[in-house]
Amino acid sequence: MIKVNTKESNWSEGMTVQDLLDEKQFVFKHIIVRVNGVYVPPEMHAAFQINDGDNVMVVHLMAGG
Amino acid sequence: MSCAKTADHFKLLTGPYAGQCVTVDGPEYECAAGLGANLGIFDPQAILEQNFYCDTYGIDLISYATTVAFIMECYERGQISQKDMGGLDLRFGNSQASLELMHQMSRGEGFGPIAGLGVKKLKKLFVEKYGADEKLLNDIGMENKGLEYSEYLHKESLAQQGGFALTNKGPQHDEAWLIFMDMVNNQIPTFEDKAYALFYYPMFRTWFGLCGLCKLPWNDIVPADNHLTNTPAKVPEHVQNYVDIFNAVTGKSIDKDELIRQSERVYNFQRVFNIRMGKGLREHDAAPYRSLGPVTKEEYLSRQERYDTQLRELQGLDPEQMTLDEKIAATRTYRERQFELLTDSVYKRRGWTNDGVPKPEHLKSIGMDLPILLEIVEPLL
Numbered sequence: 001m002i003k004v005n006t007k008e009s010n011w012s013e014g015m016t017v018q019d020l021l022d023e024k025q026f027v028f029k030h031i032i033v034r035v036n037g038v039y040v041p042p043e044m045h046a047a048f049q050i051n052d053g054d055n056v057m058v059v060h061l062m063a064g065g
Numbered sequence: 066m067s068c069a070k071t072a073d074h075f076k077l078l079t080g081p082y083a084g085q086c087v088t089v090d091g092p093e094y095e096c097a098a099g100l101g102a103n104l105g106i107f108d109p110q111a112i113l114e115q116n117f118y119c120d121t122y123g124i125d126l127i128s129y130a131t132t133v134a135f136i137m138e139c140y141e142r143g144q145i146s147q148k149d150m151g152g153l154d155l156r157f158g159n160s161q162a163s164l165e166l167m168h169q170m171s172r173g174e175g176f177g178p179i180a181g182l183g184v185k186k187l188k189k190l191f192v193e194k195y196g197a198d199e200k201l202l203n204d205i206g207m208e209n210k211g212l213e214y215s216e217y218l219h220k221e222s223l224a225q226q227g228g229f230a231l232t233n234k235g236p237q238h239d240e241a242w243l244i245f246m247d248m249v250n251n252q253i254p255t256f257e258d259k260a261y262a263l264f265y266y267p268m269f270r271t272w273f274g275l276c277g278l279c280k281l282p283w284n285d286i287v288p289a290d291n292h293l294t295n296t297p298a299k300v301p302e303h304v305q306n307y308v309d310i311f312n313a314v315t316g317k318s319i320d321k322d323e324l325i326r327q328s329e330r331v332y333n334f335q336r337v338f339n340i341r342m343g344k345g346l347r348e349h350d351a352a353p354y355r356s357l358g359p360v361t362k363e364e365y366l367s368r369q370e371r372y373d374t375q376l377r378e379l380q381g382l383d384p385e386q387m388t389l390d391e392k393i394a395a396t397r398t399y400r401e402r403q404f405e406l407l408t409d410s411v412y413k414r415r416g417w418t419n420d421g422v423p424k425p426e427h428l429k430s431i432g433m434d435l436p437i438l439l440e441i442v443e444p445l446l
Contacts (some may be wrong), residue, residue, distance in 0.1 A: 005251035009110065026249075032292040039292055059297055060245050061287055 003055045011052050023064065030061040051052040072113055077163045080118055089237070091116040098216035099130025104137060105157030107430055115164060121169040128183060129170075131213035133163055135184050135206055144197035151176035166210065184208040204354040210235040220358055221371075222247045224259040227407050230352040231263060233335040233345070237439040240267035241276075246298060260410035267303075276311065283307070330433050333416075333423045337438045340422065348419040350408060358400040365393050372396055 002011040012019075017033050017040050020026075027054065033040045034057045040048050050056060072089040090099070092112055100115045101107060119126040137157050139145045147154055151169075153176055155162045169177030182190065190208045191197040207214040212235025219225035228241035243262055246252045253259045273280040288302040295301075304321050312318055319327070339345030359365040365372055366389070373384040376392060380399055384392055412419060416427025423444045428434045 005249075006254050007251055030287055033298055057250075057252075059250050061291070061297060061300075 002050060004051060005056075005058055009056075011050065011054075015050045016046060017048045017050060017056075021045065021058070022048060024058070026058055026060070026064040028060045032061065033057070034059075075113055075115065075117070077114055078110070079161075080168050082121075083397070087117060089117045090120060095216050096126055096130075099127055099134075101215060102158075103130055103134040104163060106160045106163070107158075108160055111160030115160070115167060116165070118167050118171070122167065124167065124170065124181075127215050128213040128250040129167070132180060132187065133166065134183050135187065136180060138205055139191060139197060139202065142201070144202065145191055145195050149195055151416070166235050174292060176182050183211065184213050185211045201360075204360045205395070206353055207355060208236075208272050209352060209356075210339075210349055213397075214237060214356065217244060219244060223403055223407055224253055224262060226357055226404055227263050227411055228261065228266075228351055229356065230404075231350050231411050232267070232407060233332065233339055236356075242266075250298075252298065256406055256410040257414075259407060263411045264414045265299075265325070268325045268328040268332060269299075271332055272307075272324055275327060275331060276307075281291055326431055329431050333428060333433055333437065334432065336417075336421075336423055337441050341441050346423065346445075347408065347412075347419070350421060352404060354397065354401070357404050358396050359393065361387055362393065363397070365389065375399075383428075420445065422446065 003009065009020075015032065017035070020043050021031075021033075033045065035048065035050060036055050070089070073087050075089050076086050096116045096119075097112060100119075101112045105110060106115075114127065115129075118124075118278060119129055123360060130386070133155070135425050136150070137155050139151065140147070140155050141157060153162045153166055155166065166177060166180055169175040170181045171177070179190070180187070182207045185208045187201045188199075188208075191202060192199045196432070207228050209232075209251065214229060214236040215238055217225065217238065219229060222244045224243040224247035225238075225241070228238065228243050229236035232240055234240075241263055243259075243266065246262060247259070253262050270280060273283075283300055283303045286303075291297050291300055291302065306326070308319060308321055308324055311324070336345050339349070354360055355364075359368070359372065372392065376382040376387070377382045380395060387395070408421075409419065412421055415423075416430070417423050422442050423438075425434060425439055425442060425446075428438055428442070
């Protein structure tokens with residue numbers, strides 16, 4: 001299991017940041033991903049692997065009019 | 066940055082300008098939701114035409130849309146009759162009836178001026194004059210402090226429920242638009258987190274009004290290194306930009322904390338003003354139940370899987386062993402309790418009593434212990 005935005009979420013072997021974004025259907029353009037507090041730039045999403053127990057924050061920068 | 070979204074060469078079909086081609090400043094998303102989906106109208110021509118005439122007549126579009134949706138629901142649920150509406154067949158989807166109502170409103174004729182009273186007064190009128198069900202109307206009438214709600218489906222976001230109801234000026238999302246932070250990012254999971262957001266964002270956003278500045282550069286332009294900051298949702302670089310602009314223009318030397326305090330002084334002054342006018346206490350921050358959860362069986366069934374899961378996970382109940390009425394009642398009890406707990410937390414964070422009255426010591430701490438305010442709040446402690 002991993003934590004995604006403070007909630008428990010399923011983890012699978014080899015899961016990348018991009019896999020997680022696809023699974024959660026997080027497609028918003030202005031999105032910030034941090035794994036265990038470390039920023040993961042967009043160009044690394046496809047390669048960056050998430051480990052079991054990781055704490056992932058996916059922040060949508062959307063503050064509303 | 067461009068806020069204008071226009072439809073050019075739009076030919077009107079009704080009203081005093083029928084047959085003329087005009088430019089319509091819209092529809093903005095609240096317009097499309099309010100004048101479209103909420104009225105069961107999915108015809109772009111009708112949405113644009115209503116949008117044009119709201120602007121032309123000077124009718125607030127959100128209040129109009131939410132009021133007409135309320136009237137349509139009252140009609141379809143048998144709470145009022147076609148005769149009560151002067152013969153208009155205001156059922157969901159009837160765009161021509163809505164346009165005719167709008168024209169009547171502008172002329173002060175027929176059912177127009179009655180509908181123009183808005184949801185708060187219509188609830189009372191429908192109950193007293195037509196014998197409508199008071200409890201149902203209070204549940205579905207989307208107003209707070211006399212202002213109609215804007216169009217977000219916020220009943221699934223506790224923070225946004227507070228963002229609408231725990232306000233001085235009624236339910237608008239100018240103060241606190243927290244749906245994404247609350248429901249998608251899950252950045253504010255505890256009552257204390259939500260209470261902080263319902264303190265910080267209303268204060269920050271109020272400041273734009275105080276200074277006559279547009280807030281959109283703050284939340285629509287993202288600095289290149291914003292993702293490296295500790296609080297990206299606040300956009301710290303922009304906050305500092307506003308502090309710098311203020312200092313450059315006024316010659317003063319404030320910081321980001323003083324910026325918030327400037328708003329807090331005004332916000333608390335407004336709160337006490339509301340109290341003086343009989344509208345600033347906890348009872349006035351109450352939300353209609355549709356703002357908190359599903360009122361009707363259709364509403365529950367439309368998201369049954371979600372609500373059943375919440376009964377299991379949040380309350381430890383077994384929905385398989387419950388009737389629909391029992392599930393609706395249990396959901397209501399839980400959600401109303403959550404809203405009350407949120408209200409407690411928000412008042413505490415804002416330095417108010419449990420009844421929503423600013424405490425004298427808090428007013429003193431922000432430099433607002435003025436006799437004119439203390440004489441209002443002290444008898445309420």
